[in-house]
Every structure is written in C-alpha cells, then in structure tokens.
Amino acid sequence: MKPRRVALLVETSSSWGVQIIAGVRDYVREHERWVLYVDHRGSYERQNVPTWCEGDGIIARVMAPALVQHVRLNKIPCVNVSQVRVPDAVLQHVTGDEPAIGALAAETLLRTGAEYYVYYGPPKRDYYTDRLGAAYVRRVEQEGFDVTVIQPDRLLRTDTNPHYNQLELADWLTALPRPVGILTWNAIGAFRLLETAAWAGVRVPEDGVSLLSGDLDELLTRISQPRMAAIDHNPWQVGYEAARHLDRLMRGGAIGPEVLVPMTGLVAGETLPNATHADPLIRKALQHMASRLAVPLSVPALATATGVSRRTLELRFRQVMGSSPALEVRRLRVEQACRMLKAGDQPISEIAAACGFTAVELLQRAMQKQVGMTPTEFRASQGRKGSKSL
Template sequence: MPSPRRVALLIDTATSWGAGLIEGIAAYAKSRERHWLFSLEPRGKYDRMLLPDHWRGDGVVARITHSALAEQLVDRRLPAVNVSWFRYGENLIPRCTCDEVAAAEMAAKYFVDHGYRQFAYCGSTLRPRHYDRLGEAFAAALARIGQPCQRFAPDPQRFAELDSEQQLQELSGWLSALPKPTALLAFDDIQGRQVTEACAQAGLAVPDHIAVLGGEHDELSSRISSPPLSGVDQAPHEVGFRAAEMLDRLMAGEELRESHVLLPPRRIITRQSTDQVAVPDEMLSAAIRYIREHHAGELRISDLLREVPMSRRALEIGFKRYLGRTPREEIRRVRVEHALALLCDTDLPITKVASVCGFDRPELLTRAFRRELSATPSAFRRRVSQSKAEGN
C-alpha cells in the first residue's frame, strides 16, 4: 500500500456548504481508493483559518477568505485548491466552487417565474470587504428584463460599530421602506435569517410582504428561521468531489486542464419564506395555486376554468401578463420543478418520477425537462448523484 497522504481541510464544519464539501472530498478519496489522512478541526463559517506553523502535509483544500492564508499556501508551495468565492491567490492557486453568476441568475428566474416584479438584495453584513459578485449578477439579471433591484448598502464602517440590535433596527427600517410585495435575495441563509428576524421586528409578513431567498442554502439556518428559509442549493458535494480530484492531480505532479472550475448550482430548495404567489389578481392567484396543488393529476385547462370564474381568453391573457407564459406552460414548469426535487432527493426511477409529477409517459417528462432546463432527467440525475454513487 502506498504511503498515506496528509490533506488539510481548511473548511468550516458549521454549515451545510462546508459539510457538503467535506463529504464530497471524502467520497472522492474513497472512490479512488486514495489513502488520505485528513487534518480537520471544528470551525465556524467566519473563522479566520490558517495552517498550523508546524503542519507538514501533502495538500490542502481551503476556503481562502483572506490574503494571509493565500500567501501562506503560496510560500509553502503546497498543492492547494480554493473552494471559496473569494479570489485570493488567483492565478497561483487553482479554484473550484459554485458559479455565483449562475446562482444569481437562477434566483432571479425563480422570483420572476413566481410573478414578482419588485426586487431587493441584502449582502453579507459580516463580510463588508467582500466584492459581492452574487449581488451584482442578481441585479444584472434583473436589469436585462427591465427590472430594478434595491440594495441594502449601509456604510460598512459605521454599520460595524453598531450593536446587533441597532443593526437589526436599521435593516428593519430599510425593509419597511421597500414596496410590497418584494422578492429579496440574501447573500446566504445566515443573512437571510437576519432578514426574516428584521421583518418580524418591523411587523412585515414573510413571504406576503417580503419573500426571502438565501443565496447559499444552509439547513440549520433555514430550519430555525421563522418561517423556514428557501435557498439556492450550490451543490457542495459535487464541488468537494471535483476539488479533491484537482488536488489529487496536483499532488501527483500533474498539470490541470482547468485551473478555475465553476460548477452550476443544482436547484432552488423551496421553503415557506418564498411560498407565495405574487400576482395581484385574486382569480389568477387562485388558478396558480390550483396548479401547484393539483399538477400531479390529470390537470387540464378546463379544470382551471371550473375552479375560477373567468373565460379561457382572460385566463390566457392574465398568465401571459403576470407570468410571461400560458397556463399550459405553467403546468409544465411546476411539474418539472417537482421532478427536479424528486431527482435530487429520492432514488425513484425516472418512470415513477414522471408518473408522480403528472406526466402520462416518461418521454413527456424528458421533453419538458429538456425544454425547461436544456438537459434530460437522466443526465441531470447523473450529474447530481455521480459523486455520491462513487463514494458509496
């Protein structure tokens, strides 16, 4: 057996993102029968991490969130891969992470698909020096469809000098001044939970007044938020698996074909914080809710017309006006969204997924999936489950 390699994981253990990264790295080592000894300590997301002075090992996977860590890794000439959105050590340290622009665009599309026409963004108040590409990309995606985006942007130095209660009051005041309803993207679920707390303090209902989506899903923050938070699933397991593959090549002395790898986010995990139809017409809202509740059955347009007292033409015009698609297209979109969740969260065969989601035949699911996501259900599942399957 070859000598074991010592690999340091400078990754937080307190979030779903960090835990998923670590699981993906371990899955890669197991699938390739690599004898890696991991150096790992319990850490919070905002802990300032560095290698111990006397640590001797073969490689590092790290969230490089400050220049001192990047300089340390470069000075020691250690094979390393950065899994952070921060770009310290760029062009010197390879990077593998979730594509923040794709995550922002997914969030914007999600809100628009749910009928929202007023938007806001709340960056991380814990990282005032971070260049927030997620927020920039979210605003840019909305600007392309002619929609403005308001941003919570207090003076960083002044805001940092406030205590937590004063910060919450300032955030509450900003939220109160937003038009209602507003769809808000927060930098991550930690920031999203602060937003829902500020909404409660200001007497604002979530999601009725402010729909809140976290840019990086965290299971604990989501669960303890009131209401539970929706978030962008940034596929941390896949990122960790791919980062470990890159590190393996570096430790073997190989050159990487790609030194900057951006993987697409997986999906939006919907919880109560965005579970709202943002359409002002009550009858159209009722029709949309009916689709969400009955899409798994043999749902036809005639069923909608029996549910809401309006003509077929008025229904079609209303859907086009507020959602930008026809009722039939909305039924297909909701069914694909349900299928997406089942492909991620269950091992149901695709034929069963199709049936459960209201598709008469699997090929109809494939056709709809390709139209909505430019991929087939089987290809999507392979991408999602590859690293997990190889790690078992």
C-alpha cells in the same frame, strides 16, 4: 506507501463547509488513501495557518495572504473552494457557479410578480468580487426593473455595535414599496430578515414581501419561520471535485482554469408565493399528508401513495424542501393543532387526537420543538384561557 496527508481548512460551522468535507471524504473512499486533517473553525474566524499544516495537499477556503504565502513557500498543492481571490495566488479554484445562481434567483423572483427588487448583499470581505449579486441585478434589469442594493455592514453596523440593529432594519423593511422581491446573499441574511419581519409584524410572503436566500444552510432553513426558500450551491460536489483536482495536482498535474460546479437548484420554502407546491411529487405528498392528519401515516405508506420509492421521496423532500417527509407531517400536524388552539376551548387531548398525536405528551414535545411553547402556553399567548381538561 504511506497515505497522503491532506488538510481541510474549511469551516465546520455551516452546512456549506460540512458538505464540502463530506464530498472530499466520499472521493477518498472511492479512489485514494488519504489521511484527512480537519481544522474545526467558524466562518468568520481569522484564517491562520495551523502549525500541523505541512502535509501533501490542502483544500481550503483561501481567504488571506498568509495561507497563500505558506502554500508558495512550502510548494504544497492547494485547491481553493472559496469565491475569494487573494492577489497573486496561483491556485486551482473549484467553486460554486455564482453567476448561474444569481441568474436563477432573478428568474425565481421575477415569477412572483414583484414590482420592486432588492439585493441584500454580502458582509464586507477582502479580495471578494460578488458575481452572484451582479448576475441577479443584470437579469432583473433586463426586464426593465431597478434593483436596490443593500450592503448590510454599512447600513446596520457601527464601530460600537458590530451586530445588526433590529430596529433600524425593521424601519428599512417596513418602508419598502411592495410587492417586493428580496434576494439575500446568504442564509444568515435571510434568517435575519425573517426574524425582523416577524418582530415588525410583516408576514412573508402574504404581505407582499417575497424572500429568497442565495445559499442553503440546512439548520437555518429548518428553524426559520416561515421556512426560507433557498438556492443549493451543491457544496458536496464542490468538495468532490476539489479532491479530484487535488489528487491530480499531487500527481504532478498543472493548475487548470477555474472550475465552476453546477448548482443543485432551488430548494422551495414558504417565503415565496406558491413555491412550496411547485414540484408535482411534493404537491401530491403534501396533499396526501393534509388529508390524513388525524390518522397514523408512515413514510413507506406515503411513498406508496405517491407512487415512488421511500428513498426517492426522502431525497426529493431534502432537495426541494430542505426537510424530510416525517418532519413535514409533524409540521402540518402542529400547524393544525395551533389553528384549533386559536379557534376555541376544545380540550387539548381532543386536539392532539384530531391532529394524529396518540398522546398529549407527543403534541407537547412537537409544539415545544416547532413553536417553542406547549399547547397550554400557546393558547394563553393567543389571549385564551388554557383548558384544564386533558
């Protein structure tokens, strides 16, 4: 018997899409022999039906009527992993639990002590009802607060400028009353606000602006400064469950009710007050790191010091911090080096050694990755002359 052919029409440009594909792959490895066809696409590309899409099943972000018509005409079992609901689409829906995510976001921001609340919503999408934002607004209003809802497309874009206007966004951000809690619908929105805040001189969260992303994107989380807090929708499980339901449909099963996959939960970052240290294991690990910045510290040694296995430690860091223990050690060392570079004219070689780097070149590479500058360039940017002594 030939293996079934399954098309995956999910973007490969986001962590969400990649994790869904990984979940499908893992289901196939455990249960079935499928040939998987992946359509490499971006999140906002127009959804066309590939000419090769004539297999035994489809898992897709169903965003447009054309795909619905293709599925109907060819009688292909299809599972939709998108929150979009195209009219008259008789499909199996397997998605993240937006109402639960919105409620968790509200609880998280309410704990910050904010007195004002904002929802920075989704871009305009046909056939989409925002259940995440609705749940967030409802929960915050239950506590007696109003929520200002921002639709980014209407506020920031025009026919001649399809991208966001940073000056206009900065004016809006700096005029917000504080302390304010802001939920963004996705990580792109959070990243955009962090860029704008830095440009406008607003420190998050020190200046009374708490920021939470309504979804997790590993790349944007890693490169954002400060590192954004986010909610993980659990896309791997969405992909796994989508594959399980497609398997059932291809065996003649009937379309069932919508499946809402439970989220993984909050991935703490640096954009919420004290959120980074809320997890006891993470707090203990970070304290141990901070006390040993000047000496070598391996991940196995850190795991031993915190009383867990290396795998447990790495998994917890990935879930809570969106990072790894090794990357966090490097981040803390670079931050310490930056403080020392700001403070005086100590030779860079001494700073490197004091921060656990065995060579100046290692500090240079680490700073280039994290702050985009070498130690000499960073010191110069702070209004100090770079030391010639290495």
